Amino acid sequence: MVADSLLEFGIAELLNNYAPDCRLGKVWGASVTRQTGVRRPVFVEPQQSRMGAGSDLDYCGCVTNYRFEDFKPTIDESTGEPDERTKGYFASTSVGFHDARSTDAALKGRVERAIADGRNLTAVYADQEYDHGLDSSIPVATFAWFEKLVNVGGGRLVPGHLITWITVRPTHRRRGLLRSMMTTDLAEAKANGYPFAALTATEGGIYSRFGFGVATWSHSIEVDTSPGFKMVREPDRRVEMCLPSELRELAPEIYDRFMRTSPGAMQRQQTYIERATGALNTETGEEDRGVRAALHFDEQGEPDGYVSYKFAGWSKTPPTVDLIDFVAVTDAAYASLWSFLAAIDLSTRVTFGESAEYSPLPWLLTDSRRVKTVATEDNIWIRILDVKAALEARPWYVPGTLTIDIDDSLDLAGGRFTITSDGESAEVTPASESTPADLGLGIAELGSLYFGGADPVILARAGRIDEQTPGAAVLASAMFSLGRAPYSPNGF
Numbered sequence: 223m224v225a226d227s228l229l230e231f232g233i234a235e236l237l238n239n240y241a242p243d244c245r246l247g248k249v250w251g252a253s254v255t256r257q258t259g260v261r262r263p264v265f266v267e268p269q270q271s272r273m274g275a276g277s278d279l280d281y282c283g284c285v286t287n288y289r290f291e292d293f294k295p296t297i298d299e300s301t302g303e304p305d306e307r308t309k310g311y312f313a314s315t316s317v318g319f320h321d322a323r324s325t326d327a328a329l330k331g332r333v334e335r336a337i338a339d340g341r342n343l344t345a346v347y348a349d350q351e352y353d354h355g356l357d358s359s360i361p362v363a364t365f366a367w368f369e370k371l372v373n374v375g376g377g378r379l380v381p382g383h384l385i386t387w388i389t390v391r392p393t394h395r396r397r398g399l400l401r402s403m404m405t406t407d408l409a410e411a412k413a414n415g416y417p418f419a420a421l422t423a424t425e426g427g428i429y430s431r432f433g434f435g436v437a438t439w440s441h442s443i444e445v446d447t448s449p450g451f452k453m454v455r456e457p458d459r460r461v462e463m464c465l466p467s468e469l470r471e472l473a474p475e476i477y478d479r480f481m482r483t484s485p486g487a488m489q490r491q492q493t494y495i496e497r498a499t500g501a502l503n504t505e506t507g508e509e510d511r512g513v514r515a516a517l518h519f520d521e522q523g524e525p526d527g528y529v530s531y532k533f534a535g536w537s538k539t540p541p542t543v544d545l546i547d548f549v550a551v552t553d554a555a556y557a558s559l560w561s562f563l564a565a566i567d568l569s570t571r572v573t574f575g576e577s578a579e580y581s582p583l584p585w586l587l588t589d590s591r592r593v594k595t596v597a598t599e600d601n602i603w604i605r606i607l608d609v610k611a612a613l614e615a616r617p618w619y620v621p622g623t624l625t626i627d628i629d630d631s632l633d634l635a636g637g638r639f640t641i642t643s644d645g646e647s648a649e650v651t652p653a654s655e656s657t658p659a660d661l662g663l664g665i666a667e668l669g670s671l672y673f674g675g676a677d678p679v680i681l682a683r684a685g686r687i688d689e690q691t692p693g694a695a696v697l698a699s700a701m702f703s704l705g706r707a708p709y710s711p712n713g714f
């Protein structure tokens with residue numbers, strides 16, 4: 223009930239605050255009922271349209287009432303096909319992400335994967351429908367979340383609240399629908415006990431206002447594998463090619479072991495297995511028979527790494543192999559799989575879009591310039607929902623005491639806390655106003671520090687952290703480090 227009244231307040235208050243900007247008028251009723259899975263309508267009195275007001279951001283037609291519904295993706299048992307509500311939901315996300323309209327078979331595959339991932343969907347419907355316009359059963363906005371385990375350091379796995387599939391139809395954007403869905407969801411995730419939420423972002427400018435900070439990055443790399451590619455030390459080369467279908471059983475097991483070694487890594491969704499095995503080309507929604515795969519074996523002959531890849535075609539210059547997935551539990555597997563890739567004939571370049579920000583690859587080679595980073599992208603964004611639970615869940619390898627003052631504009635997790643680390647774990651206790659803070663920071667900045675990926679010294683230099691005790695940023699840099707740079711080869 224506490225959560226319900228919080229959520230009720232959230233929608234009405236936030237839309238009331240938001241609406242004057244958009245000149246849509248006052249929200250005069252809003253309520254959330256999670257028990258039934260249906261949120262009652264948010265009514266917005268239409269006022270003056272802002273079309274023609276000259277803003278390139280706002281498109282406000284005549285707004286109407288919105289109805290929010292929470293549900294699970296469903297396949298109708300009697301027909302074996304996705305039910306109408308699920309079909310409408312996916313029709314909407316494909317508009318938002320510029321995907322082609324799915325065939326029936328591709329749609330069913332998407333829905334099956336969404337069910338396997340345990341995704342929870344939110345759809346927003348407008349009550350107004352125009353002749354010839356999209357049917358009102360297709361939502362004007364979508365949102366989804368699912369739970370996956372996240373390595374918060376030292377192999378400690380914590381359930382994370384993963385947010386995805388956020389879309390708002392262009393004709394309904396900039397009216398506060400994202401804000402409404404996000405603030406409602408974060409409040410509910412907190413009430414349900416999740417220490418943090420996570421997402422990956424299509425654009426970098428949207429989510430810090432909701433308290434998300436970039437916590438892991440990935441590199442898109444091109445590796446020159448032409449003659450002369452050589453490693454400083456000869457790897458064991460215990461690699462053999464396999465049918466990609468072999469990865470159906472092996473890839474999840476190998477990934478699960480890898481995930482425990484890499485801070486920031488999290489359980490992956492079903493799509494990754496389908497892509498690695500060639501069962502799914504995400505662009506066509508169909509099988510991909512061009513996919514090849516190889517495994518690395520440990521000294522006992524057990525697989526401990528794999529790569530899945532595809533030749534980019536004869537028209538590409540230089541001839542290129544594109545990696546679909548690359549997961550190595552050990553450094554030996556990592557080195558040997560790269561030596562295998564370099565040995566593929568009739569190809570002199572390997573590309574990989576999800577390489578670690580800090581990988582051993584350049585250091586493995588006698589000529590590190592062969593590894594070219596062509597793009598660096600933010601990957602996982604973290605939103606801390608419970609400071610004590612989140613910080614106590616992770617290991618702390620450097621002893622010390624730090625008092626941090628956290629500002630949270632959504633009032634979900636701010637306050638002053640003292641972190642006392644004994645070099646293994648930390649106790650995190652609320653601190654009184656009379657305890658001086660060593661560092662002042664926003665909740666988004668705390669998210670960026672969470673896996674030790676962002677450096678507090680740099681954040682202080684950028685004015686994102688206020689260093690109130692001289693030297694506190696350097697101490698925080700040591701204390702927040704998780705020993706190994708975070709890396710999460712995952713997008714959702």
Ligand SMILES: CC(C)(COP(=O)(O)OP(=O)(O)OC[C@H]1O[C@@H](n2cnc3c(N)ncnc32)[C@H](O)[C@@H]1OP(=O)(O)O)[C@@H](O)C(=O)NCCC(=O)NCCS
Pocket residue numbers: 318319387388389390391394395396397398399400401402422423424425427428431
């Ligand atoms: C991004 C998107 C979801 C925004 O939805 P929306 O309902 O228009 O957003 P809201 O009206 O609730 O805006 C909430 C806030 O975010 C800001 N915002 C929205 N989209 C933004 C963008 N692309 N860049 C920067 N800020 C943005 C708004 O200005 C507003 O700011 P404020 O409340 O602090 O003043 C929508 O434009 C969309 O569907 N885009 C295509 C799909 C996509 O990129 N999804 C994101 C997946 S990670």
